[in-house]
Amino acid sequence: MATAELLRPEPSAADARARREEVRAFIEDEARLLDDRDFTPWLALFDEDCRYWVPVHPEQRSPADGVSHFHDDKQILMARTHRLLNPRAFGAEPSPRTAHVVSGVRIERDVVGADGEGELVVTSSQIMLEYRNRDGFENDLRMFGGRVTHTLRDRGGRFTIAEKRVDLINAEAPFNAMLAPL
Amino acid sequence: MATMLEERIGGIGPADLVRDHEVHRSVYSDPAVFRLEMRRIFGRAWIYLAHDSEVPNAGDYVVRHIGTQAVIVTRDKDGAVKVIFNRCTHRGATLCAFERGQAPGGHMCPYHGWLFAADGTLKSISHKQNYEEVLDPADWAVTRVPRVEAYRGFIFGCLDREAAPLLDFLGHMSTTIDDLVDRSPTGEVLCSPYVLKHYYRGNWKMTFENLNDTIHPGFAHAASVVSAKHVAEEVGGPEHLKPTLGMMMANGKPISFFQQLDMVTAPGGHSYIGGHMGADYTPDTQNAYHAALVARHGPEKAAKVLGLDRHLMLLYPSSTWHARYQTVRIVRPVKPDLTEVIGYTFSFPGAPEETRINAIEYCTGANSAASPVISDDLELYERMIHGNAWGDQEWIPMSRGVREDRETTNEWTRQPSTSEGYIRNQFRAWAAYMGRS
Ligand code: FES
Numbered sequence: 074m075a076t077a078e079l080l081r082p083e084p085s086a087a088d089a090r091a092r093r094e095e096v097r098a099f100i101e102d103e104a105r106l107l108d109d110r111d112f113t114p115w116l117a118l119f120d121e122d123c124r125y126w127v128p129v130h131p132e133q134r135s136p137a138d139g140v141s142h143f144h145d146d147k148q149i150l151m152a153r154t155h156r157l158l159n160p161r162a163f164g165a166e167p168s169p170r171t172a173h174v175v176s177g178v179r180i181e182r183d184v185v186g187a188d189g190e191g192e193l194v195v196t197s198s199q200i201m202l203e204y205r206n207r208d209g210f211e212n213d214l215r216m217f218g219g220r221v222t223h224t225l226r227d228r229g230g231r232f233t234i235a236e237k238r239v240d241l242i243n244a245e246a247p248f249n250a251m252l253a254p255l
Numbered sequence: 256m257a258t259m260l261e262e263r264i265g266g267i268g269p270a271d272l273v274r275d276h277e278v279h280r281s282v283y284s285d286p287a288v289f290r291l292e293m294r295r296i297f298g299r300a301w302i303y304l305a306h307d308s309e310v311p312n313a314g315d316y317v318v319r320h321i322g323t324q325a326v327i328v329t330r331d332k333d334g335a336v337k338v339i340f341n342r343c344t345h346r347g348a349t350l351c352a353f354e355r356g357q358a359p360g361g362h363m364c365p366y367h368g369w370l371f372a373a374d375g376t377l378k379s380i381s382h383k384q385n386y387e388e389v390l391d392p393a394d395w396a397v398t399r400v401p402r403v404e405a406y407r408g409f410i411f412g413c414l415d416r417e418a419a420p421l422l423d424f425l426g427h428m429s430t431t432i433d434d435l436v437d438r439s440p441t442g443e444v445l446c447s448p449y450v451l452k453h454y455y456r457g458n459w460k461m462t463f464e465n466l467n468d469t470i471h472p473g474f475a476h477a478a479s480v481v482s483a484k485h486v487a488e489e490v491g492g493p494e495h496l497k498p499t500l501g502m503m504m505a506n507g508k509p510i511s512f513f514q515q516l517d518m519v520t521a522p523g524g525h526s527y528i529g530g531h532m533g534a535d536y537t538p539d540t541q542n543a544y545h546a547a548l549v550a551r552h553g554p555e556k557a558a559k560v561l562g563l564d565r566h567l568m569l570l571y572p573s574s575t576w577h578a579r580y581q582t583v584r585i586v587r588p589v590k591p592d593l594t595e596v597i598g599y600t601f602s603f604p605g606a607p608e609e610t611r612i613n614a615i616e617y618c619t620g621a622n623s624a625a626s627p628v629i630s631d632d633l634e635l636y637e638r639m640i641h642g643n644a645w646g647d648q649e650w651i652p653m654s655r656g657v658r659e660d661r662e663t664t665n666e667w668t669r670q671p672s673t674s675e676g677y678i679r680n681q682f683r684a685w686a687a688y689m690g691r692s
């Protein structure tokens with residue numbers, strides 16, 4: 074977006090509510106697409122120059138600071154989701170089933186650039202339950218959770234995702250295979 | 256099994272679990288074997304602990320492991336590195352709860368305040384007068400790791416007082432550490448504080464057997480190749496693929512390609528294979544980096560340093576090294592069927608930024624549990640633990656490439672990278688460590 078940015082004019086209470094509702098629906102729908110394994114429309118939500126990022130530490134400012142659990146551009150997201158639907162991806166065989174719980178969606182920032190394009194920063198608390206139906210393997214039900222920060226572009230009534238950052242509460246912990254995007 | 260192994264009742268000892276071309280499946284899962292490994296292998300080998308740059312100042316410490324035992328690596332007042340058990344001698348409480356920190360005044364136990372110096376000396380006891388003469392602080396120092404040596408800034412510890420020096424342990428493999436350090440245009444090497452850990456419910460040896468296995472990628476990681484090809488089609492051809500996806504594609508190289516590559520094994524269970532990632536820096540970086548290394552080493556050595564392309568040196572039994580990608584991994588056994596692998600990346604002051612980013616991307620691709628490639632390996636480790644838990648097949652073959660050795664010197668043996676010679680070599684070391692009481 075253009076450098077000159079303006080706060081949106083102070084909205085009325087009703088407008089603010091409507092805005093929040095609109096954003097909340099978007100965040101929830103995004104999670105729902107993952108749970109439905111509906112990856113084509115899910116990928117379409119992301120900008121071409123998007124970033125999907127799961128840091129290894131809460132204080133990591135940028136993926137260039139160091140390693141990450143996920144540091145994906147659109148190509149890696151494409152490969153990842155393609156793998157989840159490919160029956161010969163052993164790490165994803167059987168493919169994980171997930172249920173996201175989204176709560177506390179909050180608009181942290183909502184600005185519009187001189188070019189009229191809007192940018193929002195939205196945070197939410199999310200928990201993802203994940204299950205792989207491997208006969209006899211213990212602990213195949215897992216739980217991931219933390220704070221999710223979406224940077225969205227408002228393209229006149231349609232949002233796209235510029236960045237999705239997931240700060241797991243156990244970011245520094247060792248993980249076993251993580252197949253499903255959070 | 257436990258007592259049989261440990262006491263050799265009936266003449267069955269741990270070394271009997273290894274034959275020339277086969278290994279008994281219990282080495283991957285038997286708790287008695289695991290306990291003995293912790294004593295006889297991790298209690299005897301040199302274990303990579305930390306890099307100098309992780310503890311730059313007096314009082315800086317990191318917590319690491321020798322086998323299942325946690326140790327504190329501290330830089331003391333005089334600049335020396337001291338390694339002690341992370342365990343209070345009073346009632347056994349963990350001294351340092353964090354992986355890294357600063358304890359310039361020593362390590363104080365949070366329970367009753369006993370205070371220990373970096374070298375484990377008990378400096379003060381709370382309520383000391385009450386112990387009368389029954390307890391002499393000199394008897395209650397924290398156990399010190401008796402041998403600590405560094406090679407070019409990489410700090411190793413060894414619990415065996417009698418062990419040969421670190422250099423002997425490294426042998427030919429010291430050249431891989433040289434390879435890493437010589438890539439720094441200033442000679443300085445910095446370890447990043449951001450580390451990447453994965454775990455799996457499988458045995459620690461599985462990582463060592465997997466990382467130099469060039470037959471498995473074409474099968475285990477086939478889906479990554481398919482997915483990368485799918486993306487290539489979507490984005491208008493493989494030339495538009497990002498390097499990370501190129502790495503996924505590399506798994507699709509034919510076995511004939513790997514057959515030509517060398518695998519080098521050395522006494523002690525160590526090995527490495529020839530480079531095959533085929534990734535170069537962008538031309539600007541390549542030129543700037545080359546110039547920086549020429550300034551340090553002169554043209555001849557600079558060309559040698561940049562030309563050396565080894566993929567994954569395995570320093571048995573506890574670390575794996577990738578000089579070209581500035582990454583070291585520690586393999587940490589937790590239980591017979593639980594292992595943690597911790598990836599560290601290094602950067603070189605004075606080298607182009609791309610080399611640092613490259614290391615980060617490689618380590619993320621190679622050590623994240625979310626990596627499309629590693630997740631396949633983790634799944635397969637767990638499947639092996641499951642499959643080996645039942646049935647009447649007791650012995651696992653490791654005979655691939657058994658007659659293919661290409662050249663042998665005092666220091667190493669060269670064979671095709673498709674050979675399982677490195678696994679046989681690991682188990683020769685294993686049996687030698689384990690068979691010695
Ligand atoms: S347990 Fe450490 S001082 Fe008591």
Ligand SMILES: [Fe+2]
Nearest residue numbers: 472475628632
């Ligand atoms: Fe692999």
